[in-house]
Amino acid sequence: MAKRFQPGIVSANDLLSGAVIYLAADGTWVSTMSKAEFITDAERADERLALAETQPEIAVGAYLAPADNSDAGPVPNHFRESFRAEGPSAPARKSWGYANA
Amino acid sequence: MLDAQNNPTRTYLDRRVEEFRAQVNRRIDGSLTEDEFRPLRLMNGLYLQLHAYMLRVAIPYGTLNADQLDVLAEISERWDRSYGHFTTRQNIQYNWPKLPDVPDMLARLADVNLHAIQTSGNTIRNVTADPLAGAHADELMDPRPVAELIRIWSTDHPEYQFLGRKFKIAVTGSPNDRAVTKAHDLAVRIVEKDGEIGYQILVGGGLGRTPVVGRVIREFLPQADLLPYLEAVLSVYNLAGRRDNKYKARIKITVNEMGLEEFSTRVDEAFARIRPEFSGADQDLLAELQTAFAAPELAPRDDAAYHAARAADPVFASWADVNLREHFAEGYAIAMISLKPHGGVPGDANAEQMRVVAELARKYGQNEVRVTQEQNLVLPHVAKADLPAVFGELKAHGLATANAGLASDIIACPGMDYCALATARSIPVAQQIAERMAENEIDVGEMAIKISGCINACGHHHIGDIGILGLDRAGVENYQITLGGDAGPDMKIGEKTGPGFAYDEVADAVERLVHAYLDLRHDGELFRDTISRTGPEPFKSALYDEEKANAA
Ligand code: SF4
Numbered sequence: 001m002a003k004r005f006q007p008g009i010v011s012a013n014d015l016l017s018g019a020v021i022y023l024a025a026d027g028t029w030v031s032t033m034s035k036a037e038f039i040t041d042a043e044r045a046d047e048r049l050a051l052a053e054t055q056p057e058i059a060v061g062a063y064l065a066p067a068d069n070s071d072a073g074p075v076p077n078h079f080r081e082s083f084r085a086e087g088p089s090a091p092a093r094k095s096w097g098y099a100n101a
Numbered sequence: 102m103l104d105a106q107n108n109p110t111r112t113y114l115d116r117r118v119e120e121f122r123a124q125v126n127r128r129i130d131g132s133l134t135e136d137e138f139r140p141l142r143l144m145n146g147l148y149l150q151l152h153a154y155m156l157r158v159a160i161p162y163g164t165l166n167a168d169q170l171d172v173l174a175e176i177s178e179r180w181d182r183s184y185g186h187f188t189t190r191q192n193i194q195y196n197w198p199k200l201p202d203v204p205d206m207l208a209r210l211a212d213v214n215l216h217a218i219q220t221s222g223n224t225i226r227n228v229t230a231d232p233l234a235g236a237h238a239d240e241l242m243d244p245r246p247v248a249e250l251i252r253i254w255s256t257d258h259p260e261y262q263f264l265g266r267k268f269k270i271a272v273t274g275s276p277n278d279r280a281v282t283k284a285h286d287l288a289v290r291i292v293e294k295d296g297e298i299g300y301q302i303l304v305g306g307g308l309g310r311t312p313v314v315g316r317v318i319r320e321f322l323p324q325a326d327l328l329p330y331l332e333a334v335l336s337v338y339n340l341a342g343r344r345d346n347k348y349k350a351r352i353k354i355t356v357n358e359m360g361l362e363e364f365s366t367r368v369d370e371a372f373a374r375i376r377p378e379f380s381g382a383d384q385d386l387l388a389e390l391q392t393a394f395a396a397p398e399l400a401p402r403d404d405a406a407y408h409a410a411r412a413a414d415p416v417f418a419s420w421a422d423v424n425l426r427e428h429f430a431e432g433y434a435i436a437m438i439s440l441k442p443h444g445g446v447p448g449d450a451n452a453e454q455m456r457v458v459a460e461l462a463r464k465y466g467q468n469e470v471r472v473t474q475e476q477n478l479v480l481p482h483v484a485k486a487d488l489p490a491v492f493g494e495l496k497a498h499g500l501a502t503a504n505a506g507l508a509s510d511i512i513a514c515p516g517m518d519y520c521a522l523a524t525a526r527s528i529p530v531a532q533q534i535a536e537r538m539a540e541n542e543i544d545v546g547e548m549a550i551k552i553s554g555c556i557n558a559c560g561h562h563h564i565g566d567i568g569i570l571g572l573d574r575a576g577v578e579n580y581q582i583t584l585g586g587d588a589g590p591d592m593k594i595g596e597k598t599g600p601g602f603a604y605d606e607v608a609d610a611v612e613r614l615v616h617a618y619l620d621l622r623h624d625g626e627l628f629r630d631t632i633s634r635t636g637p638e639p640f641k642s643a644l645y646d647e648e649k650a651n652a653a
Contacts, residue, residue, distance in 0.1 A: 015129070027343035057131050060149060078576050079412050083526075084516055087152055091529040092518035095184040095449035 516554025
């Protein structure tokens, strides 16, 4: 049985850096979730995932991440996607602060 | 220890690096798909996590020399964010490498005989051992020659590159198990019987989704039978282990489904077949390794300076009380270097700290550093007379927290701050608890708090006095508490207490447990003694009834 469709965005990791990326409406990949295309139906989701599949030199592991829409664009509606969007939470960054951080 | 210049595996490592470099290039230019590339990168320890790649580098049996630690620091500066994370399986993880840089990182590692081979994938993983090997007074025999023999035998072994699932091996030579042997797929305990050294072999241990305490399959195996016996175990597992279901593919399930007796019978049959193939070359190698790992010559040293420093500086005295372990040599000590500053990220060390420890090892520590399953570092051979100087350096670099083995010496996996498999965060929970524990922990005494960010249990939560498992309950982080686990020689799996706690309730809950322990304990009782005497009820009541009372 197919899973019930949930609106969201297409996200993946960048092949070279591993960073979190999102698929925008114009078919480019962006690093900010709010600039991603908000997808509201299953058919469009399949199309966009198919597009991501054709770009293995950019995107790794593309999937449909559930999200809400807002005036400012898509926003996470689950904490996992919040962490993906924002990076490790502040307390976990304590070891950083040296070169390249 | 193998020295970097006369490195017999250097050619092999160079070949592997160049092979991987070519694979990375082919992935980037599009000739390999991700599905084709993933198993290749995993064979080289390269994961793709939440925000970045992660490179896991093996520290075989947790032993490093100063040059190796310097290179680990250098790699973090050149290609990562100037820190590394030490794990419960004696690995170091870099959290921010870029794919095109990874071959260079591996090449630099190869310069000092380190690598990331078999730190991932369904193969025999980094062989771990007692981190205090060759140093602790309670040891029967240094386990590292055996661990190295197993490592040489299992590295790139063609039969074991595609096992049904990962396979973890640990070795200890001490009756006070510091290598969590019963949580391993296979473990070797060096034992003595009638004056003869041999091995007790355990199988089928593991944590994760289905925690199982490893069981003895052979009470006493003669030394010369070790590798053929391991081959026999692996061959039975390789054939009988399930490949239809990832969650049932570990040897613990095979042993449980088949029964230990039947499994053991099949191993004996395989052993009879395999044993004649071993001509004794492995034993010659073992003898060489035993020479290579011979204990350092430790000149007798007067420890008056140590006692004078203790008397003069209470902070030093308290660090020494908590962080030193008994060395086999008079006038020497094992110094535990805590990577758990109160409020810090458990197991993280920055590049500067790694260099400081390397330099201390050179100057005062026979050039040796160890990495523990508790995610700390160790200087295994320090003259007591040098400890004040060592302590001063550690203190100047945030490495002198006096909490080894105490409540704030928390094991925590990377959790959802880094790990793609996580269901909740671990690091900030550990930080909150450590800060609460700081004040009172000397009084509380030995206490193991362990936190995992998902059911895979990399944070060993099942075997903590207090275990914490982070879950996703309907889109919210929720933390389940287990009590009464024990990571020692008689490993015990903790019991779940009841409903979980919200992210901002966990530290309070742990504090209530610790207070309950202080109220209930008899003189000299450890947490695990108290709870086995009282049963879990009073602790559950502290967790849940007090919460209700507070809410009312
Ligand atoms: S226990 Fe889970 S969250 Fe933690 S490191 Fe292991 S897989 Fe990741």
